[in-house]
Amino acid sequence: MKNICLIGHGMMGIWHSEALQGHPDVRLHTVVGKDLQSVSAFAEKYGFANASNNLLEAVNQPDIDAVIIAGPSESHAAMSMAVIKARKHLLVEIPLSMTVESAETVVEAAERANLALAVSHPMRFRPERAALLQRIQRGEETPRHIHGRFFIHRLVNIGATGIKRTWIDNILWHHSTHLVDLGLWLVGGGDPEKAEKRIRNVKSFMSALDPHTGTPMEIVILIETHDDQTLLATGSYYGKERIYDTHVVTEKDSYRLDELTAKLTTGAGTEETITEQENAWAISRDFVNALNESRAPLVTGRSVLPVLRVLHKVQAEWDSQHGTQDIPGRPLVQLQQPVM
Incomplete structure (x- = not known):
C-alpha cells in the first residue's frame, strides 16, 4: 500500500x-x-x-x-x-x-x-501511439513529418477549471514541451536522446512580450534531422478557435489525433479513441505500478531532458533578441524555496 x-x-x-x-x-x-x-x-x-x-x-x-x-x-x-x-x-x-x-x-x-x-x-501514454511506436521500432514505418498544434485564447489567465489563476502558462516551456517531446520520442523509436543526436537544425520564432499578459503569445519551432525528417510545433494564445492536435506522417500512412475530440484520423478513416482525461489517468497509475513492481516509470526524468535542451536553444535565441529576463510564469531562477 x-x-x-x-x-x-x-x-x-x-x-x-x-x-x-x-x-x-x-x-x-x-x-x-x-x-x-x-x-x-x-x-x-x-x-x-x-x-x-x-x-x-x-x-x-x-x-x-x-x-x-x-x-x-x-x-x-x-x-x-x-x-x-x-x-x-x-x-x-x-x-x-x-x-x-x-x-x-x-x-x-x-x-x-x-x-x-x-x-x-501524456502524449507518450496514448495506446494508439504505442502501436505506432512498435512499428517504428520494428522498422515497418518511419516518421517523415510530425506537426503539433496548440491554439487557445488566453488573454485572461483562466485555466481549464474555469477559475482565474494567480500564475500563467508559458507557450514555450509548457505547451510546446508536449509537442516537441512527442516528435523526438517517435523519431527516436522511444528514445528521445537518440533523436536529439540526429538533429541537424533548430529554427524558431517566438513573439515579443504581449503588453497585456507580459508573455510571448505565439511560437513556431521547426526541427530538421540528418535523415531529412521534420518536427514542427506551432501555437498561439490568441487563437479564438481552440485547436490541440498532432499529425504524424510516415511513408505508409498518416495519423492525426485531435486531443480535444478524442478522434484519430488515418488513411482508413476516423475512429474514436480515449479522451484526454482517460489518457491522463494512465500516468499516475503507471507511476504507482512502477513503484510496486520495482521498475522505471514509462516516462523518466532523464528521458525528458532532450526536449528541454531543444527548448533551451529556442529560449536562448529569443533572449538574444529581446534580452534575458524574468517574465510572468517563467522566473529565471527555478530552484527557490517552494511556497505553499
Whole structure:
C-alpha cells in the first residue's frame, strides 16, 4: 500500500485523484494547497485523509511514500527538490522545469538518492501511439513529418477549471514541451536522446512580450534531422478557435489525433479513441505500478531532458533578441524555496 501526497488541486490534481481513487495499492494520504479551506473541501470530495497548506510539513511525513506534483509550472523544480530532500518518490507534472539547468539538477538529485522520478508526458501514454511506436521500432514505418498544434485564447489567465489563476502558462516551456517531446520520442523509436543526436537544425520564432499578459503569445519551432525528417510545433494564445492536435506522417500512412475530440484520423478513416482525461489517468497509475513492481516509470526524468535542451536553444535565441529576463510564469531562477 502506497501513501500518496498530492501537491496542487487544479485540473491535473483532479485527474490524478480520479485515477487513484479505489486503486487497491493506494491510500490518498494528504493533499496540499495554498488555501486550507478549499484544500479541505477537495480532500473530502476525492477521499484524501488529510489536507494541508504547508508543503514541507506534508512531504516530510514519515508515512508518505510518494508525491505527485501538480502545482504551477514555475514551481515544479523547487517542489521536486523539496520532495527529493524528503526522500520520497515523485511524479511531476509537465514540464519538469522551465530551465534545462534546473531540470538537470532535479534529475541528478533523484538519481543520487535512488528515487523514482516520473514526469507526466501524456502524449507518450496514448495506446494508439504505442502501436505506432512498435512499428517504428520494428522498422515497418518511419516518421517523415510530425506537426503539433496548440491554439487557445488566453488573454485572461483562466485555466481549464474555469477559475482565474494567480500564475500563467508559458507557450514555450509548457505547451510546446508536449509537442516537441512527442516528435523526438517517435523519431527516436522511444528514445528521445537518440533523436536529439540526429538533429541537424533548430529554427524558431517566438513573439515579443504581449503588453497585456507580459508573455510571448505565439511560437513556431521547426526541427530538421540528418535523415531529412521534420518536427514542427506551432501555437498561439490568441487563437479564438481552440485547436490541440498532432499529425504524424510516415511513408505508409498518416495519423492525426485531435486531443480535444478524442478522434484519430488515418488513411482508413476516423475512429474514436480515449479522451484526454482517460489518457491522463494512465500516468499516475503507471507511476504507482512502477513503484510496486520495482521498475522505471514509462516516462523518466532523464528521458525528458532532450526536449528541454531543444527548448533551451529556442529560449536562448529569443533572449538574444529581446534580452534575458524574468517574465510572468517563467522566473529565471527555478530552484527557490517552494511556497505553499
